Amino acid sequence: TFPTELVALVDSLEAELQQGVLSDANRAWLAQCGLTPEQIKNQMEPEYTPQRKIHLYHCDHRGLPLALVNSEGKADWSAEYDAWGNVLSENNPHNLKQLIRLPGQQYDEETGLYYNRHRYYDPSQGRYITQDPIGLRGGWNLYQYPLNPVAEIDPLGLIAWMVIPGVCAAGGCEAILVGLGLSASIAGQQIQAGSSNGGEGVGTTSNTNVYDKSGAKVSPYALTMQPPGNCDPYEQKKMQEEVDGWCKGKQTPTSCKGIKSPSIRSAIAEVNRQCGIARDKINKQCFAGGDLTHRNQAIDAWKKYSECME
Template identity: 85%
Template sequence: MWRDNRIDEDVAYFYHHDAHGRLTEKDERQIRDGGGYVHHYHYDNRHRLVHYRREQQGITLLESRYLYDPPGRRIGKRVWKSRRTYGEITGNEYIQLSHTPEVTWYGWDGDRLTTTETATQRVQTIYTPGSFTPLIRVETQTAELAKAVRRTLAEKFQQEANVTFPPELVAMVDNLEAELQRGELSAANRAWLAQCGLTPEQIQNQMEPEYTPERTIHLYHCDHRGLPLALVNAEGKADWSAEYDAWGDVLSENNPHNMKQLIRLPGQQYDEETGLYYNRYRYYDPLQGRYITQDPIGGAGGWNLYQYPLNPVSKIDPLGLSAWSDAKSGACTEGICLLFSPFIGPEKFSDPDTAALDALKKINGQSICEDKEFAGLICMDNKKNYFATEANRGEEHESSPFDSPCPGSTVIATYHTHGAYSFGYADDFFSKRDVGVYEYNNVLGYLGTPGGEFKKTDKSGKEFFSKKELTTVCRIHAN
């Protein structure tokens, strides 16, 4: 046991924390020439890592600094690496940090990191809709991006004539250029050009050509959690691949093209300089399988403030805040997910009726036992297969199906039960409140009744069918 769940040492390092529970120093146990490495970590007043330094015998070997935007997303980092130099007079060898850092900038779409740009390349990531699972990688060299820079007509005219146009004229020229690019020149702009004694062809010849940069596109092949296993090129061959342990630490990597594939577990970005994974609100240490700072919400997040999901094979933590059961959600349908889904995912069906019937068969008896409503959603994944979210327990005459949301998939319908028969309630029928929910959310509705009826209605309350398919025996289904 460690005090406050802070690990003081393991087989590789000694660890030191400050009064806020943040990792501030990590000392290497390994005996190497020149002494072991010492890692220093510094934070701002919002507990974000802003400065890292690696030393050996008091000499700084590497230093990095991190920059964040107001919502707390990391938008840039600078890394200074050391180099060996020789004294001009003595000829003695010594180590010195480079004066010029390696700079990386980041772009975001909400909480998903979509762009990473360095001095040599820009990498853009397209994700599976509604998830943190990477789908497509687009890599563009900086030299190609520079070729794509072109002047607008307004910029060209002003620079070559050494004049400054008023904003109104810039807007008119920009509009003219946009119409010429579309091949849809308006009558007003034709008249304007005629007044100036110009033809559309003359102006078109002044427009600088568009250049489309050469891009390299790869498809991500991920496991059931969204952890990249391979990058597949247009010929269907893997240009990069890796194997990991259960906590996302790389065990082996095949990287013949020296690609910078930095995405790890969902929401994580590998930092080569620290060995840590940036995880939106915190930094994750894959060697320990835990975070280096405490949970931002404190004890409300659980008794272990450094914990990554205890079962990383089926759960993920894309924001560094709480576990998601995405592997079991049914949203993940690609690659190895297809193989794992029978074991860790929800059962899939070819139509929503069967998915709803399967869900209601499991809970109708328990609903009658407890005389409480149970409810959930019927979802459709990107393969057009249907599954039910886990039913949540409501009250005697009330339930909330949307408390069990469809993760990264389309909501098709709700399903719920009515519990046991109650005096004054028409428990064998859809209520006005039920139909109101369907109409407001534009979904179908399924109902399990205390009489064992399995019912379906549209958003207007029109009933499609009523079948005696469900148990009326008071029993609890064992999942």
């Protein structure tokens, strides 16, 4: 190990030689050692200057990088993903290192997971493998990935589009919606929602500002859906029977307040858990996440379950 003073002296000497200047003190020190600046400079490794090249990110609607485009407009890197962020294919002829995935995520080569600062996301499961650090303030599902395409859908593409000025005033909104595939009754409800909002949009501000007890936004499309929703009648009926069995049957979920028996609390907790699962299932699969009433009923079941587990 070299003395600290010698290391500092050599470092300052190299820095001066790289800049093309040499102080009198360093020149005198080299002379005492019988060396010239040229001899030292020839033994130094050339300063590494990394090659820099600008690339622009081209992302899809989810924020996933699809391509890195160079200044000439050509893609030096590109990839395809599935709905949950799994890389299906990658074209990387220049061996670029592109680790960005879904918004806020960075690919971890060692684990194959996506790092989100406070937790890890597993694209193969479409969910986090660690709990949300803010707990239940982020929702009842501590492992859910936000903007979940299973719960948030817009099959007709009508949730956030704006009406052409003057069309509603002329009575043309309902005809437009029916022409796009909505039934006349649903179209009328959409128009009514927009009209109550000053005619700014069809089912936009009025509907999109509905939130459940957990603070999550209710899909405007769910507010107008009638049974069996997006499911076939048989599927919806079976799921509704499951809800009725756990939530409305003889084992009606009750609160654990005042109950000290661990076995009774555990039994009530399980009933509430099954009720919450059944309600979440039918809400998400058949009714675009569920309307306000049914979502709040599911939230109440999970809240009672949480109270029983305390």
